[in-house]
Amino acid sequence: MYDLPDKRGHFGPYGGTFVAETLISALDELCKQYEYYRDDAEFQAEFFHELKHYVGRPSPIYHAKRWSEHLGGAQILLKREDLNHTGAHKVNNTVGQALLARRMGKGRIIAETGAGQHGVASATVAARYGMECVVYMGSEDVKRQATNVYRMKLLGATVIPVDSGSCTLKDALNEAMRDWVTNVSNTYYIIGTVAGPHPYPMMVRDFQAIIGNEARQQMREEYGRQPDALIACVGGGSNAIGLFYPYIDEENVRMIGVEAAGKGIDTHEHAATLVTGRPGVLHGNRTYLIQDENGQIIETHSISAGLDYPGVGPEHAWLKDCGRAEYVAVTDDEALAAFHALCRFEGIIPALESSHALAYAAKLAPTLNKDQLLLVNLSGRGDKDMATVAQQSGISL
């Protein structure tokens, strides 16, 4: 039985708590509280109630029949996280952490965001539970994602542009940590993916595991069996681990994480951390990183802001090393092609992040038989990506 992480958050050599002493007591407190509420029936009941009535779960599994037929191989099934309130899987986690923050008596929540999806999901739950919300966002991303910045403001959040380092997601995360260490007595930090120090990778995974738990039941009830492979995009890795985790002990189900190859993994413009990176320490945990030979973190590139991160959740690092999961990368162009295909064949506009998973499914399906099943995590919808996609086609909106 798979039972990672260990007591101190290690997944084999990865994970752990690599932070300055000033943050340790806050993390210890969080661990203690989370360990308590993780097994608390009342907490779990409220979490599931919120997921059902506020988020709109369970999300269906949809058979992309026309697209599968067109590809001429395995059947592609989509786990529809795009149908969640706020349009992505991110909200599963922010609901869980906001409920925890309330129980810990913290009235102020902070979050980091890249594309703005996690920022929006955090601002959403802050409004829902009447909490103050501050979102850190790289100043480059603030420019690129104006609509999401406005959405956060509508929801009552304060968006603080971060001007340090590369002015992107990793720097926003640094800045949120600095805020947390300074204001820990009234502040709860909602990390948006399975990264950061223990207990975040475990806790975010547990909240996102609703994806895989639902899928197992839906597959059993609707298809009478589990899929041959699971496919999910990997930025920090939260939607992927949410789908994978409940399947880890089912050895005959392949698990495939798809990273962003950007303009190609032989260029410097990509975000394929597990495919090309080396282990190191960043943002409180040991994991694979995109770094130069001196151990400095390098700027990444992806057409999808949500995959544009130089690290990856430590559990994925472990699943890669032990061979349980496979990790591949697809380029901006391949993701765009899959984006358009899903629009045209299924009437579904996917997020560019999710389009990476779709692109790999489109490569894999034709190599398999028609009775094989690929379950792709459609982690989000593409409304937020209209401007980016239009621009790629030379159209300005």
Add this chain to the structure above:
Amino acid sequence: MNRIQSVFSQLKSQNRAALIPFITAGDPDATTTVALMHRLTQAGVDLIELGVPFSDPMADGPTIQRSSERALKHHISLKDVFSMVAEFRKTNQSTPVVLMGYANPIEAMGYKDFVQTAGHAGVDGVLVVDYPPEECTEWVRYLKEQNIDPIFLLSPTTPESRIRRVAELARGYVYYVSLKGVTGASHLDLHEVGDKLSQLRSYINIPIGVGFGIRDEQTARRIAEQADAVVIGSRIVEEIEHSPAADLLANVGALVESLRRAIDAKSDHSSITEK
């Protein structure tokens, strides 16, 4: 006795507190750092903390972040930092140098390479901000094999069990972070520091330095009355940032001299380590 021990034992016999400046290696450029180190020793510092620049300095405030960015513009690597220390050692055999930085550049180089090169260069201690005691058993073993002191941070929120653990691992001195927050913040509570230091002293029998949030002579003097060392970072880095190249050494020198005078003027009812 290594360099760190002899500095502290001499200060103790004089009933003085150590003055420890922090500067980032390669800030504002590679050539200035060694000259600056010499100027700091002339101004009377006892030990130098030399920051290793990192792209993601999570525990630092804006001032030290910017110093790291300036150094990285010149692609300052660990190897460059070691060359600076070796250069400094050509004419200074007595002032201890402690490297302070983040884990990833060290992991990229590898522990073995790191400690050997550091030892050769004349590094006396290393403080890795994001290696808390739980995560660095192997690292500490490597350091000690090379007779390099592992320096640890303690904070106002460190519980007793962790203080004990640090007491077992630490060599040289420990560094008490005197406030909640990042480097350069400024809300330090002198009373709290005093209380905490007496608690720490019942477990820790090596010198205790205090830093984070010390920005002026007055505070430096008050801290010197209670601690074995006063660590000043952001204030000095600010001086580097704001000084025109031609005045940089003189300005930093003058600032540090005034801090030295303030620290040495501490009143004598002090409670320097009673062991």
